[in-house]
Amino acid sequence: SQTIHQWPATLVQPVGSPLSLECTVEGTSNPNLYWYRQAAGRGLQLLFYSVGIGQISSEVPQNLSASRPQDRQFILSSKKLLLSDSGFYLCAWSANLGGSYGYTFGSGTRLTVV
């Protein structure tokens, strides 16, 4: 069966520090991968998605970047964190773009920038 792993679960980082969040999927090949952010009490905002290795589409101009160095690995990064980068970051995968079989989400990373 397919599983998705996301780490770390919580992270407290100072303003101006770098960020690296990692997400890996097991049990499937060539998944579509997504990074979402959820601000407190709000819906999910799509940040990046990838349909293949090295292919990244950015949805919102911001202080973050994403990379997909391997088929089932998706990384969210920042060179210098801002206070506004705080939030709940969720990685997800789907069998096809748009998820006609639904999306499977990881357990999320709670990022607090101080």
Place this chain on the structure above:
Amino acid sequence: SQKIEQNSEALNIQEGKTATLTCNYTNYSPAYLQWYRQDPGRGPVFLLLIRENEKEKRKERLKVTFDTTLKQSLFHITASQPADSATYLCALTNAGGTSYGKLTFGQGTILTVHP
């Protein structure tokens, strides 16, 4: 502009009753509409998907309807239980245009089922 609205931020019902959650959208031509459940501090969990040419779909105590004329989906939980308490998210995938294939979420409805 495109918008997905879940009309109630919070819904409180008594155990055993049917919970009905509403999702309305504007300026979308959705290929699919999906419903997810999210517990505090966890990632959303996929519940049901309904396609543009389907009117209704059921799964155990869950029922989803989809009216593309009204641009609305209703999500029902029958015989609700306290364990059904969670945030429920509606999400759309557009059939075309610049947002094709990307799943966009509503703000969610917090459901509380009281014993």
